[in-house]
Amino acid sequence: MRGDEREEYGEEAQDVIEGLRRLAHRSETPPDLRPAILAQGERLLPPQKKRLARWWTVIGVWRPHPLAWGPVVAGAFFIAGVLTPWPRADVSLRDTLSEKSPAPAAPLLSKESTEDRLAPPTMPSWPPKQEMRQQIESAPPPPGIRPRCGTASPASGIRRISENGDSHPAGGIG
Amino acid sequence: MGASDSALVDAQVQAAITAGKYKYALELLTQAYLDLVFGYCVRVLNEETSRAKDVAQQVLEEVCRGFAGYRGESSVKTWLLAIAHHQCLKEIATGARRRNILRKHQDDVAAYLHAEAPILAESAMLAQEWQVRLAWALDRLNAEDRSIVIMRFGVGVAHELSVAEIARIVGISRASAYRRLQEALTRLRRIMDDEGR
Numbered sequence: 001m002r003g004d005e006r007e008e009y010g011e012e013a014q015d016v017i018e019g020l021r022r023l024a025h026r027s028e029t030p031p032d033l034r035p036a037i038l039a040q041g042e043r044l045l046p047p048q049k050k051r052l053a054r055w056w057t058v059i060g061v062w063r064p065h066p067l068a069w070g071p072v073v074a075g076a077f078f079i080a081g082v083l084t085p086w087p088r089a090d091v092s093l094r095d096t097l098s099e100k101s102p103a104p105a106a107p108l109l110s111k112e113s114t115e116d117r118l119a120p121p122t123m124p125s126w127p128p129k130q131e132m133r134q135q136i137e138s139a140p141p142p143p144g145i146r147p148r149c150g151t152a153s154p155a156s157g158i159r160r161i162s163e164n165g166d167s168h169p170a171g172g173i174g
Numbered sequence: 175m176g177a178s179d180s181a182l183v184d185a186q187v188q189a190a191i192t193a194g195k196y197k198y199a200l201e202l203l204t205q206a207y208l209d210l211v212f213g214y215c216v217r218v219l220n221e222e223t224s225r226a227k228d229v230a231q232q233v234l235e236e237v238c239r240g241f242a243g244y245r246g247e248s249s250v251k252t253w254l255l256a257i258a259h260h261q262c263l264k265e266i267a268t269g270a271r272r273r274n275i276l277r278k279h280q281d282d283v284a285a286y287l288h289a290e291a292p293i294l295a296e297s298a299m300l301a302q303e304w305q306v307r308l309a310w311a312l313d314r315l316n317a318e319d320r321s322i323v324i325m326r327f328g329v330g331v332a333h334e335l336s337v338a339e340i341a342r343i344v345g346i347s348r349a350s351a352y353r354r355l356q357e358a359l360t361r362l363r364r365i366m367d368d369e370g371r
Contacts, residue, residue, distance in 0.1 A: 008352075013359040016366075019308040020327040027216040029209045033227055037204055037234045044238040045196040057192050061246050 180206075180332070184250045196241045203237065207251060210333050211258050217324045218262040219269075220313045229265050233258045248342065251333060256343040259321050266317040311365040318344065319358040326355055 009017065062069045183206040190199035211233050215226035236257045244253065312320055322344065325335045335343075341351035 009356060009359055012363055013356075016308065016359055016362050017327050019305060020312075020323065021331060022305060023217060023309060023312075024213060024328050024330045027213045027221075027223075027226075029212040030223070030227055033212065033230060034204050034208055037208070037231055038200065040231065040235060041200045041238045042197070044235055045200065046239075046242045054192070054194050057194070061188075061192060064245070064247060 180249070180251060183207075187250050188244075188246045191241055191244055191246075196238070199241065200234070200238060203250065203254070204234065207254050208234075210251070210329055211254055214255060214258050214324055214329050215262055217312070217328050218259075218317070218321050219265065221309065225265060225269070229258070229261050232261050236261065248339070252335065252339050252343065255325055255329075255335065259325070259343055262321060263317050307366050308362070311362050314365050315358055315361060319354060319361070322351065322355055323358045323362070 183202060187199050187202050187206075190196070190202060208230070212226060212230045215229045215233070216223060219225045219229065233254065237254065240257075248256075312323070315323065322340055325340050325343070326337070327334060329335070337352045337355065338348050340355075341348045344351060346354075
């Protein structure tokens with residue numbers, strides 16, 4: 001601090017500053033002042049704080065210092081995150097759902113359909129086109145429906161639907 | 175008391191206040207800073223020991239009342255000197271009014287002068303004439319400038335406040351505090367030179 005004063009206050013102020021510093025050592029505190037202050041203080045001091053008020057004071061002291069309470073709050077969240085039982089990443093959703101699914105619904109669904117429904121989102125939700133065609137061709141027509149034209153097979157009608165994306169009845173067009 | 179001791183005391187006082195142990199905090203404060211507060215008051219009040227004693231007592235009373243509201247935003251020393259600064263300025267203003275009243279009532283002037291005499295004698299007993307002149311010149315500064323100069327250079331090297339701390343106490347910007355300090359030192363020097371001729 002002393003090194004800076006020569007630049008800050010100039011050469012002519014240096015002896016004044018030194019003189020002021022010497023003046024500082026001159027006074028002596030009267031010996032009866034401290035006991036008088038302590039006696040007076042006993043009467044003026046606020047009552048001892050309760051536990052809750054003490055905590056409130058601690059928070060009040062911390063509040064304006066985010067560097068102090070920031071890491072504490074972050075640490076508290078981290079510990080809470082570690083202790084909370086989150087769903088584990090290696091347990092598949094299927095297991096979780098099969099544990100949670102109600103008991104009466106289980107017999108109605110075949111194993112294959114359950115697997116299809118519970119396929120992970122990365123897999124396509126529909127079977128490949130070729131596979132679907134084969135399934136439809138091999139399946140017998142429903143009992144109530146007959147083809148109107150003898151040449152048109154249900155498979156050709158289905159093929160047209162799948163190619164064009166229209167919903168005409170099988171063999172209706174062309 | 176060095177800066178590290180001061181920081182240690184500040185931490186202890188703050189912990190005692192936070193824990194609600196006000197009596198212990200007051201004991202620590204008076205032990206560590208009473209000399210500082212009294213010395214500051216003596217110099218700002220122109221070496222009037224009895225007045226300085228009263229003001230130092232008032233400062234510590236204010237501290238007792240303010241314990242519950244202390245948040246530790248500034249150091250304990252700055253907090254104490256801020257209270258002392260305001261109490262001294264109040265006391266100087268009251269003293270000025272008192273002197274005006276005394277001037278009007280001539281009968282009481284003799285008694286007042288009798289009370290002032292020991293202070294003059296005390297000043298005359300100073301070893302160096304230069305120091306006497308400096309103390310005299312210091313008394314010629316206006317009260318707030320005197321307080322600023324003393325907070326910066328007249329409370330002992332270990333307790334000297336920075337310009338930024340003084341600016342906070344007085345309620346002005348750092349640049350203004352620095353300018354006032356420079357002007358006050360220049361004026362002090364000029365008063366001393368004029369008196370010496």
